[in-house]
Amino acid sequence: MPNQLIHETSPYLLQHAHNPVDWYPWGEVALQKAKAENKPILVSIGYSACHWCHVMERESFENKQIATLMNEHLICIKVDREERPDVDAIYMESLQAMGVRGGWPLNVFLMPDAQPFYGGTYFPPQNWANLVVSIKRAFDENYDKLQESAEGFTQNMLFKESEKYGLQADEELVFSEEELVTIFNRIRVDFDYEKGGMNRAPKFPMPSIWKFLLRYYATTKDERALQHLGLTLDRLALGGIYDILGGGWTRYSTDEDWKVPHFEKMLYDNGQLVSVYAEAYALTKDHLYKERVAQTIEWLEREMTSPEGGFYSALDADSEGEEGKFYIWKKKEIDYLLAEQAEEFNQAFNITEAGNWEHGNNILHLEERLWGVDNNKWDKMFGVLMAERDKRIQPGLDDKILCSWNGLMLKGLVDAYRYINEPKFLRIALNNAHFIKEKMTASVLTEDGKEARGLWHNYKNGKATLVAYLEDYASVIDAYTALYQVTFDEQWLKEAEMLADYTLANFYDAEDEFFYFTDSQGEELIARKKELFDNVVPASNSIMATNLYNLGLILDRQDFLSISKLMLNKMKKLVLTEVQWLTNWATLATQFVKPTAEVAIVGAESLNVRAILDETYAPNKVYVGTAEVSDLPLLQHRTAKNGETMIYVCYDKACQLPTSDITKALELMR
Structure with missing residues (x-):
C-alpha cells in the first residue's frame, strides 16, 4: 500500500511513496501526530537526482524490517530539498552546529516540537537500524537532556546575521581598485593552476x-x-x-x-x-x-x-x-x-x-x-x-518546475542572446518569461490597495502550491531586468519593479538590513533564516543587492540604491577576507570601483545599436531604450535626431553629449 506521499507532486517524494516506511510530507499532519504520540521525528531530506539518496532508499527504506523499526519508533517525514529549501536550510545548519559535515541524504532527528537534537547523512543499513533503536531509547530515557540540547541548537539559529558575523557599515561605501586586487589575491591562493578551478576534489x-x-x-x-x-x-x-x-x-x-x-x-x-x-x-x-x-x-x-x-x-x-x-x-x-x-x-x-x-x-x-x-x-x-x-x-x-532555477536559466538565455545574437535564444527566453509571468505569478493587493506581484515556488500538473522564497524573487527579478535590456519591452521592467517592491514589503528585515529567505506570509518554522554566503548558486541576498542597484539606476529609485549600497557596505569586511564564499558580492563591488554607465538609446534602430554595442565586452553598464518615447527617467526628454538613433551615455544622471557614432559611444562608456 502507498504511504502518505502518494498525494504529492514532487518526483522525489513520489519515488518514496511505495516504501514500507510510513512517510509523511512536511506539514501539520505529521507534526501534530508527533506531539499527540510523543515520538521523535525523523526528517529525511534529499532530491530526485541524488545518487546516495537512491542508495539509502534501496538499502534501508525499502527494507521491511528496518521500515518496521522506523514506523514503530519514529514519525517519518520526507522532504524534497528543492521544493522546501527553507526546511533544508534550517536542519542543514543544525547538523553543522552538531559538528557533522552536511550533505544529502540529510537525516535529522527532532523533538516533537520540531527542534533538532541529532543528525547525519548517509548510513549503511545495519548502522541505520541500530541508530533508530538508539534514538528511541535516548528519547525515552533522556528526554530532558535531549530537549535541552535541541533548544540550544535552535537558539543558535535565532541570532541576527549582523550580530553573528559582526557586520557593520562604514560611513560611506567605497571600493578601490587596490581592494579589488586584494580580493583577487586572496581567492587565487586556492586556484588549481594546472587543471583549472579550485585546488580541491571533488570539483564543483x-x-x-x-x-x-x-x-x-x-x-x-x-x-x-x-x-x-x-x-x-x-x-x-x-x-x-x-x-x-x-x-x-x-x-x-x-x-x-x-x-x-x-x-x-x-x-x-x-x-x-x-x-x-x-x-x-x-x-x-x-x-x-x-x-x-x-x-x-x-x-x-x-x-x-x-x-x-x-x-x-x-x-x-x-x-x-x-x-x-x-x-x-x-x-x-x-x-x-x-x-x-x-x-x-x-x-x-x-x-x-x-x-x-x-x-x-x-x-x-x-x-x-x-x-x-x-x-x-x-x-x-x-x-x-x-x-x-x-x-x-x-x-x-x-519534471517539477522551480521558479528560482527557471530564473537562472532565463538569465542564461538572455545573456546568450545578448552576446551571441542568435534569435532562437531570445525566442526560448521569451517563451519562458511569459510562462513565469502567467503560470507562476499571482496578483495581490497590498494593505493600501495597490497591485503587487507575488511568485509561486513550484509548478507541476497545471498548478503551483508553494509560496515563493527569496531565491525565486531574486533570480526572476535579475532575469526580467536583463530581458528588458535586450528587448526594451517595458513590461519586463514593470514586472521586475513590482516583484522588487514585494520583496521589500514581505522579506526585508529593516533591523538587520538584509532579506529573510522566507515570505512573511509563508509558513512559520522554528527559525527564519537569511542567506548571505554565495555557493554553487549565489546567495539570494547578494542577487537582490545587485538587482536593487541595477533597477535603482534604470528606474531612478533612490530607495533601491540606498538599500543595495547598505547591504554591500555591511558585507565589505567579509568580502575582503572570506571572498571565496562571497564572490557574487565581490562582483557587485566591481561596479563601485568605476562608475556604472547609464546608456540610453533612442530611435528606430535602438535594438540594433544595443546589439552592436554589446559586441564589445563592457559589463559595468545598464541600458534603457525606446524606438520613440518613454516615461522612464533616463529616457525623458531624449529623442532621435534627424531620423538617426542617438546614444546618450550618462554617469550618475550626468550625461555626455549624445552621439549616433557607436565608436564614440564606446569611448564614452570606457
Missing part, C-alpha cells in the same frame, strides 16, 4: 567565481585572472563533466581532472554556466565557448522544456539502477559504431579496452581541443554515438 563548477574573474578582468585588465579563467573554462568545456554528445554540464567532477562526473544534470548549474560562457565569449570571441552555449541550449530545448515553456529541474545520475550507465561506453561499442574512424576517436578520447574509468567503462573526456581537424567529421562521429545512446534507457527526469 562555481559560476559566481568565474563571473567575478570576468568582471575583475574587465575592471583591472589583470592578465592573471584571464589566464586562470581560460584554463578553467577550457577544462569545464572539454572534460567528462560536460556531455560532449548531448550538451549540458553535469553536477560536479569526482576527481581533480574534471574527468569523472557525478552524472546528474541540474538546471541551476546549466543556467549559470550558459551566462558565464556567453560573457566569456563576449570577452574572448573563443568559438569553443559559443559552441558550448549553443549545444547546452539545444539540450535545454530538447530534453528540459515543458510544453508550456517552463524548464524542468534535473536529470538523474542513475539509469537502470546504475550511476552514469546512460553516458559511458565500452571500447567494443565505439569500434563497432565508428568502424574505420574508431581508432582516431579512441586516441583523442583515451578510449581503452580496460576503460579510462572503472569496470572497463569509458567516459568521453578530452585533454585538449580537437585542433586542426575537420569539424564535420567529428560532428558526424558524435551524431552516430548520440543516435546509439538515444536507444538506451534514459535517466529519470525530475
Whole structure:
C-alpha cells in the first residue's frame, strides 16, 4: 500500500511513496501526530537526482524490517530539498552546529516540537537500524537532556546575521581598485593552476567565481585572472563533466581532472554556466565557448522544456539502477559504431579496452581541443554515438518546475542572446518569461490597495502550491531586468519593479538590513533564516543587492540604491577576507570601483545599436531604450535626431553629449 506521499507532486517524494516506511510530507499532519504520540521525528531530506539518496532508499527504506523499526519508533517525514529549501536550510545548519559535515541524504532527528537534537547523512543499513533503536531509547530515557540540547541548537539559529558575523557599515561605501586586487589575491591562493578551478576534489563548477574573474578582468585588465579563467573554462568545456554528445554540464567532477562526473544534470548549474560562457565569449570571441552555449541550449530545448515553456529541474545520475550507465561506453561499442574512424576517436578520447574509468567503462573526456581537424567529421562521429545512446534507457527526469532555477536559466538565455545574437535564444527566453509571468505569478493587493506581484515556488500538473522564497524573487527579478535590456519591452521592467517592491514589503528585515529567505506570509518554522554566503548558486541576498542597484539606476529609485549600497557596505569586511564564499558580492563591488554607465538609446534602430554595442565586452553598464518615447527617467526628454538613433551615455544622471557614432559611444562608456 502507498504511504502518505502518494498525494504529492514532487518526483522525489513520489519515488518514496511505495516504501514500507510510513512517510509523511512536511506539514501539520505529521507534526501534530508527533506531539499527540510523543515520538521523535525523523526528517529525511534529499532530491530526485541524488545518487546516495537512491542508495539509502534501496538499502534501508525499502527494507521491511528496518521500515518496521522506523514506523514503530519514529514519525517519518520526507522532504524534497528543492521544493522546501527553507526546511533544508534550517536542519542543514543544525547538523553543522552538531559538528557533522552536511550533505544529502540529510537525516535529522527532532523533538516533537520540531527542534533538532541529532543528525547525519548517509548510513549503511545495519548502522541505520541500530541508530533508530538508539534514538528511541535516548528519547525515552533522556528526554530532558535531549530537549535541552535541541533548544540550544535552535537558539543558535535565532541570532541576527549582523550580530553573528559582526557586520557593520562604514560611513560611506567605497571600493578601490587596490581592494579589488586584494580580493583577487586572496581567492587565487586556492586556484588549481594546472587543471583549472579550485585546488580541491571533488570539483564543483562555481559560476559566481568565474563571473567575478570576468568582471575583475574587465575592471583591472589583470592578465592573471584571464589566464586562470581560460584554463578553467577550457577544462569545464572539454572534460567528462560536460556531455560532449548531448550538451549540458553535469553536477560536479569526482576527481581533480574534471574527468569523472557525478552524472546528474541540474538546471541551476546549466543556467549559470550558459551566462558565464556567453560573457566569456563576449570577452574572448573563443568559438569553443559559443559552441558550448549553443549545444547546452539545444539540450535545454530538447530534453528540459515543458510544453508550456517552463524548464524542468534535473536529470538523474542513475539509469537502470546504475550511476552514469546512460553516458559511458565500452571500447567494443565505439569500434563497432565508428568502424574505420574508431581508432582516431579512441586516441583523442583515451578510449581503452580496460576503460579510462572503472569496470572497463569509458567516459568521453578530452585533454585538449580537437585542433586542426575537420569539424564535420567529428560532428558526424558524435551524431552516430548520440543516435546509439538515444536507444538506451534514459535517466529519470525530475519534471517539477522551480521558479528560482527557471530564473537562472532565463538569465542564461538572455545573456546568450545578448552576446551571441542568435534569435532562437531570445525566442526560448521569451517563451519562458511569459510562462513565469502567467503560470507562476499571482496578483495581490497590498494593505493600501495597490497591485503587487507575488511568485509561486513550484509548478507541476497545471498548478503551483508553494509560496515563493527569496531565491525565486531574486533570480526572476535579475532575469526580467536583463530581458528588458535586450528587448526594451517595458513590461519586463514593470514586472521586475513590482516583484522588487514585494520583496521589500514581505522579506526585508529593516533591523538587520538584509532579506529573510522566507515570505512573511509563508509558513512559520522554528527559525527564519537569511542567506548571505554565495555557493554553487549565489546567495539570494547578494542577487537582490545587485538587482536593487541595477533597477535603482534604470528606474531612478533612490530607495533601491540606498538599500543595495547598505547591504554591500555591511558585507565589505567579509568580502575582503572570506571572498571565496562571497564572490557574487565581490562582483557587485566591481561596479563601485568605476562608475556604472547609464546608456540610453533612442530611435528606430535602438535594438540594433544595443546589439552592436554589446559586441564589445563592457559589463559595468545598464541600458534603457525606446524606438520613440518613454516615461522612464533616463529616457525623458531624449529623442532621435534627424531620423538617426542617438546614444546618450550618462554617469550618475550626468550625461555626455549624445552621439549616433557607436565608436564614440564606446569611448564614452570606457
